[in-house]
Amino acid sequence: MPGKGKWQNRFSGHGRRWTMPRETILQQLSRTNKHQSPKEIFLAINKFNPSIGLTTIYRTLELLDKMGVIHKLRIGDGQVRYELRGKEKEYHHHHLICTSCGKIIDYADFIDEEMELIKKTEKALNKKHNFIINNHNIEFYGLCEKCR
Amino acid sequence: MPGKGKWQNRFSGHGRRWTMPRETILQQLSRTNKHQSPKEIFLAINKFNPSIGLTTIYRTLELLDKMGVIHKLRIGDGQVRYELRGKEKEYHHHHLICTSCGKIIDYADFIDEEMELIKKTEKALNKKHNFIINNHNIEFYGLCEKCR
DNA sequence: ATGGTAATGATAATCATTTTCAATAACAAT
């Protein structure tokens, strides 16, 4: 039985199981606030635990995303990336992506105004298109300091 | 020499050439306001002009995106998608994406407030991170009327 | 302790996108 971590409770009672690979993957996601791709996560884990396969990484990340534990990021560099949505990172932020080197900067300015606009927009879209909005994605593309 | 279209002038004088495939691809992009993937564009063109290869579609779309003529969309359905940025579509809009069936709805509400926020944010990000912002992407994910 | 079944990992399969490279065609200079 794997050690009980803070996420274990989210896995019980829905036909889901709390397993060692899942705990290890969540640990790796917690280890940094970088936006990691499945391959990166696999390589990091593989150094100390070569028994966890890449397929499991993919499956677990997909599951965690569906559960709302992590956030899926499609920045367009050829790989999907994920970041944790834990309490310590629950502050709302978006991404600044350098189209030259791929660097990603998190930013969280004007959040109050932004949240207000988002809420207003979500409500209007819901009414107008009868669309339930679960998530949104705001990204800015450009050139970072080094690449400009 | 291919027929002169309204985009030809954007291709002259920079070592670029105005070719039949490019004109055909731009025509196909103009034919609809849907968000088309390279394969969809290829299949549509292929019906009446099988001489244009998929590789050329990819290369041309990439070029047109860099030129700012079209807008690249990564909605996460496994393919990149493009839409024209022509005058007739120059109104600012964002996308509402159904995570179940993949339907995309364009919307353009609260644009004034949004533009103001975007401008403010861009200016602040520029100052704070010394980042030049060229583009931004706002998407809402959820369930459409049929899928909810 | 054990049985049902969710989860796993190795492998192969898919599928979008890129690379390669020889052939072609746009177009500037003549």
Place this chain on the structure above:
DNA sequence: ATTGTTATTGAAAATGATTATCATTACCAT
């Protein structure tokens, strides 16, 4: 109009991320 340079093209192969398959393993409720 002809020519030479070189951007562009298309076919085929390569790449690389993600997904499907399937036999095996290991949670965990009983």
